Amino acid sequence: MTDKPTPVRRxxxxxxxxxxxxxxxRALADGGAEILSTGGTARTLREAGxxxxxxxxxxxxxxxxxxxxxxxxPNVHGGLLADRSKPEHIAALSEHGIPEIDLLVINLYPFEDxxxxxxxxxECIENIDIGGPAMIRAAAKNHGSVTxxxxxxxxxxxxxxxxxxxxxxxxxxxxxxKAFSRTAAYDAAISRWxxxxxxxxxxxxxxxxxxxxxxxxxxENPHQRAGFxxxxxxxxxxxxxxxxTARQVQGKALSYNNINDTDAAFELVAExxxxxxAAVAIIKHANPCGVAVGDSLREAYEKALVCxxxxxxxxxxxxxxxxxxxxxxxxxxxxxxVIVAPAASPEAIEIVAARKNxxxxxxxxxxxxxxxxxxxxxxxxxxxxxxxxxxxLGAADLRVVTRRAPSEQEMRDLLFAWRVAKHVKSNAIVYAxxxxxxxxxxxxxxxxxxxxxxxxxxxxxxxxxxxxRPLAExxxxxxxAFFPFADGLLAAAEAGATAVIQPGGSMRDDEVxxxxxxxxxxxxxxxxxxxxx
Numbered sequence: 198m199t200d201k202p203t204p205v206r207r208x209x210x211x212x213x214x215x216x217x218x219x220x221x222x223r224a225l226a227d228g229g230a231e232i233l234s235t236g237g238t239a240r241t242l243r244e245a246g247x248x249x250x251x252x253x254x255x256x257x258x259x260x261x262x263x264x265x266x267x268x269x270x271p272n273v274h275g276g277l278l279a280d281r282s283k284p285e286h287i288a289a290l291s292e293h294g295i296p297e298i299d300l301l302v303i304n305l306y307p308f309e310d311x312x313x314x315x316x317x318x319x320e321c322i323e324n325i326d327i328g329g330p331a332m333i334r335a336a337a338k339n340h341g342s343v344t345x346x347x348x349x350x351x352x353x354x355x356x357x358x359x360x361x362x363x364x365x366x367x368x369x370x371x372x373x374x375k376a377f378s379r380t381a382a383y384d385a386a387i388s389r390w391x392x393x394x395x396x397x398x399x400x401x402x403x404x405x406x407x408x409x410x411x412x413x414x415x416x417e418n419p420h421q422r423a424g425f426x427x428x429x430x431x432x433x434x435x436x437x438x439x440x441x442t443a444r445q446v447q448g449k450a451l452s453y454n455n456i457n458d459t460d461a462a463f464e465l466v467a468e469x470x471x472x473x474x475a476a477v478a479i480i481k482h483a484n485p486c487g488v489a490v491g492d493s494l495r496e497a498y499e500k501a502l503v504c505x506x507x508x509x510x511x512x513x514x515x516x517x518x519x520x521x522x523x524x525x526x527x528x529x530x531x532x533x534x535v536i537v538a539p540a541a542s543p544e545a546i547e548i549v550a551a552r553k554n555x556x557x558x559x560x561x562x563x564x565x566x567x568x569x570x571x572x573x574x575x576x577x578x579x580x581x582x583x584x585x586x587x588x589x590l591g592a593a594d595l596r597v598v599t600r601r602a603p604s605e606q607e608m609r610d611l612l613f614a615w616r617v618a619k620h621v622k623s624n625a626i627v628y629a630x631x632x633x634x635x636x637x638x639x640x641x642x643x644x645x646x647x648x649x650x651x652x653x654x655x656x657x658x659x660x661x662x663x664x665x666r667p668l669a670e671x672x673x674x675x676x677x678a679f680f681p682f683a684d685g686l687l688a689a690a691e692a693g694a695t696a697v698i699q700p701g702g703s704m705r706d707d708e709v710x711x712x713x714x715x716x717x718x719x720x721x722x723x724x725x726x727x728x729x730x
Contacts, residue, residue: 202363340373382406448556462515489633614675635668652692
């Protein structure tokens with residue numbers, strides 16, 4: 198690779214996203230560059246009064262097969278791939294009459310956008326670019342001689358260098374790296390979609406891609422680097438609503454931990470249909486410290502806050518309905534990092550605006566908790582990939598195994614607690630009463646410790662609320678996995694629980710059921726667990 202700046206005498210321009218392209222090409226032409234182009238891009242440039250050479254004039258072949266074949270030709274790839282430092286390459290270009298191409302400006306057929314708007318399979322296939330990635334990779338490989346541009350955000354910087362005599366080696370290398378990343382992310386979107394379409398659950402090869410949404414100040418800790426990337430969906434239709442799609446109405450920039458916790462909060466609150474009830478989840482360190490449903494968001498928030506008002510300080514608040522003024526007034530009474538909701542009323546936005554550092558995010562929708570998807574986690578030397586936990590249960594799916602069946606109110610609370618437990622780090626224990634959490638024990642190595650911690654939290658919350666008894670008394674309890682021994686269930690009974698929901702499946706189920714009967718508890722089994730690590 199030459200360290201010298203490379204002038205731009207000839208540029209090949211072929212873009213689907215035409216933002217800024219006319220001004221960019223005009224500046225190149227004014228500097229003496231010849232512009233080669235194809236199809237719609239050539240038409241756009243000509244309509245703007247620019248002189249353009251059709252690629253077909255360079256290849257000697259017309260565009261064909263509905264535009265599928267137009268740049269896949271030695272006269273194009275030779276001009277991109279020739280190493281200008283090798284005399285034999287220059288001689289080959291001369292022998293075959295192939296013009297050198299100094300600059301390639303490409304952005305690809307909009308496959309991701311086509312998929313996002315729910316296009317049918319044939320249209321998605323037609324929006325898989327072939328010639329574009331081939332040219333991008335060729336130019337990026339040959340960045341010692343060629344500059345490649347895949348992002349309009351880089352136009353201005355390149356023009357500045359061109360005007361100063363040529364594109365520097367450092368810029369060419371940086372843009373080449375970006376180009377390879379772009380084609381990798383593009384191919385990742387296509388390959389994941391294709392695997393979904395063919396029903397291949399665990400394909401032999403898997404790729405994930407994304408686009409940088411924000412460079413973060415740091416990761417979980419200040420010594421860690423971090424960035425926030427938006428990924429392409431692998432299924433037709435709009436992107437999953439959430440923190441990645443949200444519009445930040447106000448507040449300072451989100452941190453890595455803010456984003457992680459906001460995602461956890463919004464996924465949890467989406468478990469509750471806004472048509473049935475208002476729901477609020479308060480999250481701290483990716484675990485709920487209070488969740489409730491009510492007739493209004495304010496009522497749900499007040500009920501959720503009672504569960505653990507100490508931990509709620511500096512937390513994330515997620516709502517399943519449009520944030521209104523009444524809820525906003527209550528939420529801003531204590532320090533809150535983020536509020537996330539499907540929408541917000543003008544009055545609510547004005548109230549939140551008084552807290553300039555409080556972030557308000559609106560998502561224009563709720564994620565579907567039953568929708569399929571993939572979850573990815575890195576491990577040393579590899580990736581763990583699994584389907585999203587979209588398991589959901591109703592009353593008809595539960596099996597009563599004790600002499601006493603749950604009452605109607607207990608059953609409502611059991612299903613509520615089960616939905617919350619799905620979003621609590623395992624080992625998870627959740628007490629709930631009257632559509633609100635009454636105590637949460639999360640992330641303990643022992644299930645009985647989680648039960649005791651949840652009971653302790655309920656007693657502390659009762660003291661803070663001025664109640665005369667722990668919140669867990671008279672509550673139901675959910676366990677995300679089976680009780681391996683009766684001790685965890687007995688701890689819940691000691692805390693005052695009246696009914697239990699748990700997966701079942703332990704070798705000691707009979708012992709656990711007998712203990713429940715002895716204590717007069719109602720217990721239902723789900724046959725499904727919700728480990729969350």
